[in-house]
Amino acid sequence: MTYSFDFSWIGEYLPVLLKGVGITVELILVGAFFGVALGTLCAWIRALGPLWLRPVVGAYVEMIRNTPFLIQLFFIFFGLPSLGFRMSELQAANLAMIVNLGAYSCEIIRAGIQATPRGQFEAGASLAMSPIQTFWHVVLIPSLQRIWPALSSQIVIVMLGSAAVSQIAAEDLTFAANFIQSRNFRAFEAYLVSTVIYLFLAIVLRQLLRGAGALLFAKRRAAQ
Amino acid sequence: MSLIEITEVRKSFGTNEVLKGINIDVDPGEVIAIIGKSGSGKSTLLRCINGLETIDSGSIAVAGAQLLPDELHLRALRLKIGMIFQSFNLFPHLTAGKNVMLSQMVVKKVPTADAEATARKMLDRVGLAHKFDAYPEELSGGQQQRVAIARALAMQPMALLCDEITSALDPELVNEVLAVVKELAAEGMTLLMVTHEMRFARDVCTRVVFMHQGRVHEIGAPQDVFGDPKTPELKQFLGLQAA
Ligand SMILES: Nc1ncnc2c1ncn2[C@@H]1O[C@H](COP(=O)(O)OP(=O)(O)OP(=O)(O)O)[C@@H](O)[C@H]1O
Ligand SMILES: [Mg+2]
Numbered sequence A: 001m002t003y004s005f006d007f008s009w010i011g012e013y014l015p016v017l018l019k020g021v022g023i024t025v026e027l028i029l030v031g032a033f034f035g036v037a038l039g040t041l042c043a044w045i046r047a048l049g050p051l052w053l054r055p056v057v058g059a060y061v062e063m064i065r066n067t068p069f070l071i072q073l074f075f076i077f078f079g080l081p082s083l084g085f086r087m088s089e090l091q092a093a094n095l096a097m098i099v100n101l102g103a104y105s106c107e108i109i110r111a112g113i114q115a116t117p118r119g120q121f122e123a124g125a126s127l128a129m130s131p132i133q134t135f136w137h138v139v140l141i142p143s144l145q146r147i148w149p150a151l152s153s154q155i156v157i158v159m160l161g162s163a164a165v166s167q168i169a170a171e172d173l174t175f176a177a178n179f180i181q182s183r184n185f186r187a188f189e190a191y192l193v194s195t196v197i198y199l200f201l202a203i204v205l206r207q208l209l210r211g212a213g214a215l216l217f218a219k220r221r222a223a224q
Numbered sequence B: 001m002s003l004i005e006i007t008e009v010r011k012s013f014g015t016n017e018v019l020k021g022i023n024i025d026v027d028p029g030e031v032i033a034i035i036g037k038s039g040s041g042k043s044t045l046l047r048c049i050n051g052l053e054t055i056d057s058g059s060i061a062v063a064g065a066q067l068l069p070d071e072l073h074l075r076a077l078r079l080k081i082g083m084i085f086q087s088f089n090l091f092p093h094l095t096a097g098k099n100v101m102l103s104q105m106v107v108k109k110v111p112t113a114d115a116e117a118t119a120r121k122m123l124d125r126v127g128l129a130h131k132f133d134a135y136p137e138e139l140s141g142g143q144q145q146r147v148a149i150a151r152a153l154a155m156q157p158m159a160l161l162c163d164e165i166t167s168a169l170d171p172e173l174v175n176e177v178l179a180v181v182k183e184l185a186a187e188g189m190t191l192l193m194v195t196h197e198m199r200f201a202r203d204v205c206t207r208v209v210f211m212h213q214g215r216v217h218e219i220g221a222p223q224d225v226f227g228d229p230k231t232p233e234l235k236q237f238l239g240l241q242a243a
Helices: A010-048 A051-065 A069-083 A089-114 A118-126 A131-168 A173-184 A187-216 B042-049 B071-080 B096-107 B112-125 B141-153 B171-186 B198-204 B222-227 B232-242
Strands: B004-013 B016-026 B031-036 B057-062 B081-084 B159-163 B190-194 B207-212 B215-220
Touching: A010 A051, A010 A089, A010 A131, A010 A173, A010 A187, A051 A089, A069 A089, A069 A131, A089 A131, A118 A131, A118 B071, A118 B081, A131 A173, A131 A187, A131 B096, A173 A187, B004 B042, B016 B042, B016 B215, B031 B042, B031 B198, B042 B057, B042 B159, B042 B190, B071 B081, B081 B141, B096 B112, B096 B141, B112 B141, B141 B159, B141 B171, B171 B190, B171 B198, B198 B222, B207 B222, B207 B232, B215 B222, B215 B232
Parallel strands: B031 B190, B031 B207, B081 B159, B159 B190
Antiparallel strands: B004 B016, B004 B057, B207 B215
16 A cells, blocks of 8 residues: 555635535534424324325325435426426525425424323313414423434434435535545545544534433423 | 203213213302212213313203314313313423413413413412422422312313322322312312212212213212212222222
């Protein structure tokens, strides 16, 4: 082995890398927030919502969970324009991640909702709350708490899967790494650097999710 | 006029007819104990009264208004009648205070400050003013049940339904809950309670309903029901209780 490592390019390509990191972070923040929101809505429909809507959501969930993310992305970016829905690479990437996480988180959150003791719904009802009020104020938070670790893992998986959006030239971190190694032919170093950054992002994301969980499900000790 | 009028109420689960024509009229301020063997339909009756189960036939009217199974009527009914459950059913993610505040704010749109004032008053009424900020898991069973009572009271119901509210409690915690109920009774609250606390039923209740196989088998003042049971079923039931 005579390969000599060379990281001297980092300074020159730092703006490209940073932009890539920025877009990856944006993708995951937007994707996580709206994806979980969509997943929550879908979980409500599947577990408690109008009967006629349940199969519709079921079809969406099964379709997304049984097809590759890359195809979903291509469908949104290359397929939808034929129907007149044109969007930028970034918009398509955001949408694909939201739709993807929406389906997976739907099933996770639904499990949390369905583990709710019947007494919680009955207590809400007996206090004259509507089913939707009971869901929103009584059922949702403990349901999320039950499945928070699984949901957190899924969000991290989707974050790592976001690398695929470089395939439609959305300029994320993977796109940046591809770009850099095509210019300086330092593939090993370029992908090593991006690997380390992904690892770092994943660790930070997990911590953030843990923190969000602690905040959302805070249990203060009793003020005696 | 009766506060709660239960007329010829029937209810089946599949082919299993659980309520076979129940008639009870409850006057304001009455405290009624419902006793009977397991499976005789006591819980089902209470659950029908506040619409957790829909009845197959007959009618239930509260303060003159018919109980109809649509969302609007159900909610109107539940504003008049509170329910307390055997398993407390407090909301685990909310403090005792927030448990009592929630439905006031969500259902009645009471401003936060007023809801909190009411919650403090109601918690004080059940002897738990100092537990306002405690979470349910930090409370004993007896305390949780008293919070549940405060939560129901905060909606200012005309009557309370209590389904074996002390059955899940350790024996030494039963009395603190019964003391609260006794006080409510003394203040004139209308109460319908399924209970196995015979001494309590005898001392506090105005009438006792003995249910047997989905029917009101005997009904009367406690001294009559307990002191002079007419039917062999009630005699046997009371005998078992004493044993
Ligand atoms: N949701 C339900 N689905 C089917 N059957 C039910 C349901 N709820 C109650 N039952 C049946 O109805 C009958 C009466 O039940 P209920 O709970 O009213 O009795 P109970 O008098 O309260 O008994 P216990 O003292 O054990 O609480 C029982 O045979 C029970 O199996
Ligand atoms: Mg029962």
